[in-house]
Amino acid sequence: MGKRVFKGGIDLHQDSALHLRGINNYKNVESIHPKKVYIPVQQHIGEVAEVIVTVGEEVFLGQPIAKIGDGLGANVHASISGKIIAIEKIDQGQGEEMTCVVIENDFREQPREVHHETIDELTPEIIVERVEAAGVVGLGGATFPSHVKLNPKEKIHTCIFNGAECEPLLMADAALMVTQGEKLIRGCELVLKAVEAKKGIIAIEDDKQEAIDVMRNICQDSLNISVIEVPSVYPQGSTEMLFKTITGKEAPATGSTRDLGYLIINVATTVAVFEAIDPGIPLSHRICSVVGDVKTQKNVYFPIGTSIEDMIDFCNGFDGKPSKIITGGFMMGKTVDTMAASLTKSANGLIVINETHDQDSTPSACIMCARCVEVCPIGLLPHQLEKNYLKENWKRLEKLYVDSCINCGCCTYICPARRHLAEHIVAGQQMIKERQG
DSSP states (O other): OOSOOSSOOBOGGGOHHHHTOSOTTTTOEEEOOOSEEEEESOOSSSSOOEEOOOTTOEEOBTOEEEEOOSSSOOOEEOSSOEEEEEEEEEEOSSSOEEEEEEEEEOSOOOBOOOOOOOGGGOOHHHHHHHHHHTTOBOTTTTOOBHHHHTSOSSOOOEEEEEEOOOSTTOOHHHHHHHHSHHHHHHHHHHHHHHHTOSEEEEEEETTOHHHHHHHHHHHTTOSSEEEEEEOOOBTTTSHHHHHHHHHSOOOOTTSOGGGGTEEEEEHHHHHHHHHHHTTOOOSOEEEEEEEESBSSOEEEEEETTOBHHHHHHHTTSBSSOEEEEEESOTTTOEEESOTTOBOOTTOSEEEEEETTTOOOOOOOOOOOOOHHHHHOTTOOOHHHHHHHHHTTOHHHHHHTTGGGOOOOOHHHHHOTTOOOHHHHHHHHHHHHHHHHO
């Protein structure tokens, strides 16, 4: 599996600016205990969860604080124990305020009593119910509600557990696999049982050899779960690329890999599935790689709703004058403009770029070099997509398959004219959706 299977993509190991920054001791995951958390009730694809607590109420760790109704969505839980001191809208750093439940920490961290069951005692229906109750969503960044994913209409024969983590600098999933490998395997078994699949594959990029060795050692006695080493080429961790690398098949353009019998789920999500069953705790914490221009780069285990300001202070502050703060990955993450923004279930990374390292992003005219076409892993024409977006030629955008873009950012990264290709293409996708619906 050492050869690149999909066309396009970028070997980001060649970027010296990225290669020189990262977490040295990535296995040393430190826990942060903030004085307050600011928990948004919208941390998932779907409807906004409805707040079910009141100001002044005492809550325990893991207590439901917002619940979904009949629509698509996910429950939200208290990530610390303490008193609710506010329910208010807070700017999340991208021009949008979200309702947040603010909890003052009593530092007791007392969860409710939990229960233990063996996998033999569980039915697929019970697993799905527990995962829904625990508010588990896709932790690779998509935040799709996991109880929906684990209840597919299609017949699934193989589950691919995505441990590729192809974004540069991020080592959250690698740390999880090395330090919580047993939990991951148990989670894999639960996912297989939930969708009644026969085979599981854990896919890990070849630059994470320690994680590969650990997981292979744990899997050596398993009859239906194996580890596959995949090339470390961005965006290997995307569903479409990973599926093609492992199966040699193209993901359906208008459907899902589930149509072909494959379910793909992130490794951190899989551990959250396990914890939702044994010991039966909701998704309230996760690991985030805090990297770039902070004084101490760390993998941090944080309670959902921790502010960016508290997280950066925990890493001993800024190294130099900050210019950009990105939540998520370097390639696909989102820039935020306030330190008060909350880190949510999707926050696998927090990246700081100072003024010295921030590159000029002022665009110039396209020089028609076609580098964006060469690196696009989907085989699109990014420069043409941007051109037609700027001209508001919506029909042409549809004909150029704008909806197939996975927003990996390869086109923007490689463009010598510094065109904001990915940003404009995603805006074009949104415009098409609005016009259609």
